Amino acid sequence: MGDTAELKLPEGQSIQLPVITGTEKERAIDIAKLRTQTGYITIDPGFGNTGSCNSKITFIDGDKGILHYRGIPIETIAEKSNFLETAYLLIYGELPSASELHRFVNDITHHTMLHEEAKRLYDGFPKDAHPMAVLSSVVAALSTFYQDEEGSPEEVFQNNCIRLLAKLPTIAAWAYKKSVGQPFIYPDNNRSYTENFLYMMFSLPAEIYQVDPEMARVLDLLFILHADHEQNCSTSTVRMVRSSGTNIFACIAAGICALWGPLHGGANQAVLEMLELIRQDGGNVQKYIELAKKKDSDFRLMGFGHRVYKNFDPRCKIIKQWCDKVLNKMQVSDPLLDIAKQLEEAALKDAYFVDKKLYPNVDFYSGIIYKAMGIPVEAFTVMFALGRLPGWLAHAKEFSDEEGNKLNRPRQIYTGPVNAPYVPVDKR
Ligand code: SDX
Numbered sequence: 001m002g003d004t005a006e007l008k009l010p011e012g013q014s015i016q017l018p019v020i021t022g023t024e025k026e027r028a029i030d031i032a033k034l035r036t037q038t039g040y041i042t043i044d045p046g047f048g049n050t051g052s053c054n055s056k057i058t059f060i061d062g063d064k065g066i067l068h069y070r071g072i073p074i075e076t077i078a079e080k081s082n083f084l085e086t087a088y089l090l091i092y093g094e095l096p097s098a099s100e101l102h103r104f105v106n107d108i109t110h111h112t113m114l115h116e117e118a119k120r121l122y123d124g125f126p127k128d129a130h131p132m133a134v135l136s137s138v139v140a141a142l143s144t145f146y147q148d149e150e151g152s153p154e155e156v157f158q159n160n161c162i163r164l165l166a167k168l169p170t171i172a173a174w175a176y177k178k179s180v181g182q183p184f185i186y187p188d189n190n191r192s193y194t195e196n197f198l199y200m201m202f203s204l205p206a207e208i209y210q211v212d213p214e215m216a217r218v219l220d221l222l223f224i225l226h227a228d229h230e231q232n233c234s235t236s237t238v239r240m241v242r243s244s245g246t247n248i249f250a251c252i253a254a255g256i257c258a259l260w261g262p263l264h265g266g267a268n269q270a271v272l273e274m275l276e277l278i279r280q281d282g283g284n285v286q287k288y289i290e291l292a293k294k295k296d297s298d299f300r301l302m303g304f305g306h307r308v309y310k311n312f313d314p315r316c317k318i319i320k321q322w323c324d325k326v327l328n329k330m331q332v333s334d335p336l337l338d339i340a341k342q343l344e345e346a347a348l349k350d351a352y353f354v355d356k357k358l359y360p361n362v363d364f365y366s367g368i369i370y371k372a373m374g375i376p377v378e379a380f381t382v383m384f385a386l387g388r389l390p391g392w393l394a395h396a397k398e399f400s401d402e403e404g405n406k407l408n409r410p411r412q413i414y415t416g417p418v419n420a421p422y423v424p425v426d427k428r
Contacts, residue, residue: 005029009038024059041411048307051231052408053239057090057394058230062308067315069228070094074314083223084108084193087165087390090228091397104162105193111166112187112196114138114174115145122178131382132266134175135168136256142167143249157400160248161393168389169193172382173200179376194219197386202374215373218326222366225315226387228394229362230308234258234265238392242399243408255392256385262302265384267363268370271303272377275336275367278343283335285342293352301347303364310357319365326369337368 003019015037018030028051035041044050059068067074070089077086088096088104096104121138146163149156174184177200185200195216203209229235237258241251259265278288292301306313323337344360347353367380375383399405 007038009040013038022054024061035411041413043413047236052236053231053399053405055230055395055398056093057398058228058391060230060308062306062310065309065311065314067229074225075318078221078224078318081224083220083227083387084165086224086227090390090394091161107162108166108193109189111163112170112189114167114170118142118145119174119184122174122184125178127179127181129175129179131172131175131179131379132256132260132385134178135171135382135385136253136260138171139164139168139249139256140253143247146249153400157248157397161397164248164252164393165389168386169197170200172379172386173197175382176201176376176379192216194223198373214329215326218322218369219373221322222319222369222383223387225318225362226384228388228391232264233261234388235391235395239395239399240408242396243405248393248396251396252389252392255388259385259388260381265363265381265388267302267361268367268380268384269377271340271363272336272367272371272380274302275339275343278339279335283339283342285339285346289343289346289350293350301343301353301358304347304353304360305356305358306361309359309361312359313361315362316360316364319362319369320360323365323368326372330372332372334368334372336371340365340368
């Protein structure tokens with residue numbers, strides 16, 4: 001018997017609960033038998049102290065600002081890998097051989113087109129539809145084009161994994177083209193993954209469009225940095241939905257909807273809107289630092305703070321370095337980058353942010369680069385979704401592959417009325 005934790009209950013009973021230790025020495029008290037043994041449950045709104053699963057995919061040490069994909073530091077992956085190789089690593093658990101990688105990339109390259117009837121879905125959206133609404137709708141609708149698939153569950157998952165990785169950039173680019181009233185650009189299979197996305201986003205039938213290879217590489221890096229982040233809100237949503245046994249398209253559509261929120265993936269859009277607000281207000285950074293500290297103000301410093309990181313987000317450090325490189329390369333200066341740097345400097349000197357360990361997170365600088373690339377601000381969270389897709393797929397696979405995983409169905413403590421009477425409508 002390994003370590004145990006003793007729980008003493010008000011009624012006098014005490015029980016021993018098993019303690020489990022992860023490979024990075026994280027410790028948890030296993031309460032799987034708590035209710036059957038004691039009638040008690042635990043409660044933890046926001047799940048800040050509750051582990052939902054064991055996972056072999058990503059490790060985060062929030063105090064040290066550490067992020068590893070399958071045991072490899074994010075800094076190493078960002079420097080040496082590329083997005084599709086990282087996607088393979090996350091989904092299948094190891095770096096692919098050259099032939100495995102070639103086949104994976106080739107399969108994705110040859111599934112980038114959407115069914116022509118799927119293209120007609122776009123006719124139903126208003127021009128100003130938010131692209132996250134389009135993305136989640138079209139992804140969920142993809143399930144109608146791939147029903148009753150032949151093959152084992154593993155083969156079906158593998159095929160649909162490839163389809164989603166291949167088609168999400170096309171779906172995203174077509175959402176943008178719809179919003180600007182330009183013709184949809186079909187994928188070009190002679191281009192790399194991110195090059196193809198930028199081509200579908202910005203090329204026009206009327207002229208030859210050259211993708212800047214350095215921009216394609218920067219986008220590849222951004223996708224790597226966003227690829228997974230253990231049990232964040234959207235990934236936990238994907239696992240929750242997967243637990244009901246539904247198809248992977250429904251799981252990913254749910255993950256997209258969870259990511260949309262401004263407290264999660266929607267923060268990159270909210271950061272740019274906040275920086276623009278400060279710019280229009282004369283760049284008065286200190287005013288907004290003070291506003292963010294006010295208890296009664298609902299203004300928050302978007303792109304700052306994190307449920308897990310109580311140190312610098314390692315992804316933010318890398319993105320910040322690339323901001324300067326990209327803007328220098330494009331020979332553009334962006335006043336919003338200057339404001340962002342001033343905001344970071346002021347916040348990191350302010351006791352409120354220091355005491356609460358609020359540091360810039362992955363969303364704080366990423367929008368500066370997306371803006372420099374010409375990505376519209378309302379599509380910033382779409383970019384996050386494109387990057388996060390491999391993580392969602394990896395966790396959905398891990399959930400399905402693991403023995404013993406069952407329907408996720410949390411308990412609650414009821415605090416509503418008791419023995420309430422039914423009052424007839426003429427007496428109310
Ligand atoms: C992502 O989980 C993941 O891994 C997410 C992600 C991923 O890769 O999947 O990393 C991506 O979602 C990054 C986070 C993007 N969101 C934002 O940048 C929005 C701004 N940040 C916050 O809203 C907030 O920091 C959260 C939501 C991210 C985390 O908040 P928590 O953990 O729920 O903590 P909290 O809201 O309870 O805040 C603790 C204190 C509070 O003050 P007190 O009540 O203790 O007095 O810190 C304050 C908060 O008011 N606070 C902030 C703040 N963030 C927290 N005050 C001002 N500005 C902020 N940004």
